[in-house]
Amino acid sequence: MNKRIIPIITVMVVALSMQSCFVAKNYSRPETEVLSEELFRTDMMPKDSISMADISWRKLFTDAQLVQHIETGLQNNIDIRVALQQIEAAHAYYRQGKAGYFPTLNVQTQVTHQELSKNSQFGAFFDGGITQFDLSGTLSWEADIWGKIRSTKRASEAAYLQTVAAHKAVTTEIVSSISLLYYQLLSLDAQKAIVEKTLVNRTSSLETTKALKQAGVLTEVAVQQTEAQLLNAKARLIDLNKQIALTENTLSILLGHGPRAIVRASLDEQELKAPISTGYPAQLLANRPDVMAAEYGLINAFEMTNVARSQFYPRLSLSATGGFQSLELDQWLNLDSFFANFVGNLAQPLLNGRKIRTQHEVAKAQQEMALLRFKQQLLTAGKEVSDALYSYQAANEKITIKEQEYQAYDKATTYSEALLNNGMANYLEVLTARENALNAEMVLASTKLEKLQSVVTLYKSLGGGWR
Secondary structure (H helix, E strand, O other): OHHHHHHHHHHHHHHHHHHHOOOOOOOOOOOOHHHOOOOOOOOOOOOOOOEHHHOOHHHHEOOHHHHHHHHHHHHHOHHHHHHHHHHHHHHHHHHHHHHHHOOEEEEEEEEEEEEOOOOOOOOOOOOOEEEEEEEEEEEEEEOOOOOHHHHHHHHHHHHHHHHHHHHHHHHHHHHHHHHHHHHHHHHHHHHHHHHHHHHHHHHHHHHHHHHHHHOOOOOHHHHHHHHHHHHHHHHHHHHHHHHHHHHHHHHHHHOOOOOOOOOOOOHHHOOEOOOOOEOOHHHHHHHOHHHHHHHHHHHHHHHHHHHHHHOOOOEEEEEEEEEEEEOOHHHOOOHHHEEEEEEEEEEOOOOOOOHHHHHHHHHHHHHHHHHHHHHHHHHHHHHHHHHHHHHHHHHHHHHHHHHHHHHHHHHHHHHHHHHHHOOOOOHHHHHHHHHHHHHHHHHHHHHHHHHHHHHHHHHHHOOOOOO
16 A cells, blocks of 8 residues: 555656746836826926825815715715626635635536446346446546646735725726815805896896986897896806706715715815825825726736746646445445546647637737726826826916906996996996906806815826825
């Protein structure tokens, strides 16, 4: 018995000693030129190692209603829940990859009845029929000599981490989308309040114009023009109410429920206290979930190339089968019915229709594509940061100018109305001043929205929102 076991033990020792002889390569992050300091443009901002993306969205947003809406969205949003299920599926494959080092064990029970020809060699001996009872188990194990199992495990781990990063990306998108729509609602509310105030003023102006006509100061043309401006404001109010309803419906879907009114604060109450700082380009690798997901995709492709390369080399496997086999049911589990066999197998592929070489070439091409996608994602991230920076700086400068413009038009309206009442101005000047003042105030509200949205966009482009 010992003489039979010694060759098997020898094969196992050799297999274990060869486990360190990997042909699989270790992944290292590619040195790419896109990770330079010029990945995004910060020529109008001082460079700082701190990135605003490191701040939690709960600290960025000070509006309690907005924070509540984001929490609701992250809990109920359909895309978030789908991403969580994708994580569960990938985690199952990851656990399977970790189990690749373990042996497999199969157990089967079988009852076989065979009718034999009585004129055959064994038919007369067994009286024409034979029934056999089998209970057996097979234990098999493959030596990971070339790193195939290790690379498969790492590939499944990268795929799992890629889904985790994808979930973070969805979280960032949800936080950003909810806050942008919320601020859009506040801006629409502000514009609606402006138009409603304008309606009150223009209704009063219409009455004044009619009185001036009766006094012989103005003509019917002035009355009709004033009424036309009033009707124009009423039409604007209808459009704003429609936009508010549609925006509320869109935001409701993001929150994971049917269309309904959205509880909210006012535009003037909004304040974002986060410092406008971008950090360094390399921080995007740790902050932006889509960049992280792209790199995990590259790691997965790299490890699958290792797996394809290992197919060129011999495969060493060990298997052992044992159990009970008997022609009599009452003797089935007797020790005399026990059998066992051990097999050590070393297989080297030679000719297989070029399948292995094709798989390796495809894996290398897929790895190169994953690398290009990783670089493209970095470039896209850099562009988005640059765009958001310039949008913020432009909105910040524009808001001061628009405030001054509105104040100028407002004063022009007041002065022209006073001159008109004293017969010193043309009524057309009054109408023009009123319309310009209304447009300037509406644009000012939109510019305040642009500033808030640019901060949110910059925060998202730097990788904020998933913490």
